[in-house]
Amino acid sequence: MSDQPLLQATGVRKSFGSVEVLKGIDLTVRQGQVVSLIGASGSGKTTFLRCVNLLEEHDAGEILLDGDPIGYRVDGGRRRRLSEARVSAQRARIGMVFQQFNLFPHLTAEDNVMLGLTKVLNKPKAEARDIAGHWLSRVGLAERRAHYPYQLSGGQQQRVAMARAVAMEPRLLLFDEVTSALDPELVAEVLQVMQKLAESGMTMLVVSHEMLFVRDVSHHVVFMDGGKVAQAGAPAEVFDRPQSERLRSFLGRFHGIFGSAVR
The missing domain is CATH 3.40.50.300 (P-loop containing nucleotide triphosphate hydrolases)
Structure with a gap:
């Protein structure tokens, strides 16, 4: 520290x-x-x-x-x-995780995490997909990367939101x-x-x-x-x-x- x-x-x-x-x-x-x-x-x-x-x-x-x-x-x-x-x-x-999950309902968990990486940090899609997969695994959602928010529990949606925030480094x-x-x-x-x-x-x-x-x-x-x-x-x-x-x-x-x- x-x-x-x-x-x-x-x-x-x-x-x-x-x-x-x-x-x-x-x-x-x-x-x-x-x-x-x-x-x-x-x-x-x-x-x-x-x-x-x-x-x-x-x-x-x-x-x-x-x-x-x-x-x-x-x-x-x-x-x-x-x-x-x-x-x-x-x-x-500065990353922020909110009370509400604020996931895009039309995007998969992986795509939700990738969005900021490609649109804000301008990372190539292949690199962004690797980063998203890494962080979804870190939050215990490797098997849910292709799921849409409606297919996830509240706790899983919040973990996607956390992966999305941390992926931006x-x-x-x-x-x-x-x-x-x-x-x-x-x-x-x-x-x-x-x-x-x-x-x-x-x-x-x-x-x-x-x-x-x-x-x-x-x-x-x-x-x-x-x-x-x-x-x-x-x-x-x-x-x-x-x-x-x-x-x-x-x-x-x-x-x-x-x-x-x-x-």
Whole structure:
């Protein structure tokens, strides 16, 4: 794991109309780290991910990827939007897996994974097919490469979406509640793939309510509340030594699995 920040967010703010959703977020993700964002719905976790991936435009502050400002540059004290070509190039360095699978229903699993490789990275079809086959095998779907999304379970569709994101060789991989749309019995298979990606050294920024997974896999955990970072640290520090009643109350929803510190 490198000490050099891969992602550095400083003072990030975002409003929707009169509602300020992000109120000055500071966050660092180092190469090879798994950083997890936890907190109640509406605390700003997904909005922050979408700002990192340029699906939302942050209103103030700065987000750097490999030292390169995302979306904007500061010129003469003013923020200026980067060109669409530059923004597209930045997006290609950040993969994202969503709550919904967002697969193209008319394409097979293999073709879904190949699409970005051929259209964005301009790889020849034969090379893209080899890469797609490799990653579908890695997520346990080698025998399903010719299947269409309707022929796959929810967990299998989510694993195709993960293979599609990783195949693009992103510098950073974002996960936004990727198990929330799955039946409970399918959650474990998706979390297992995420754990293997983490163990392989993939840099990941994860939003999840799977608290045991977060505790076991994360290097750093960030508890967000009301659009702010309320507490951050190593998993043991956050889960075993919550510093606020708000965090104790949040953790207490998970059946007391984190011990007496949250009771």
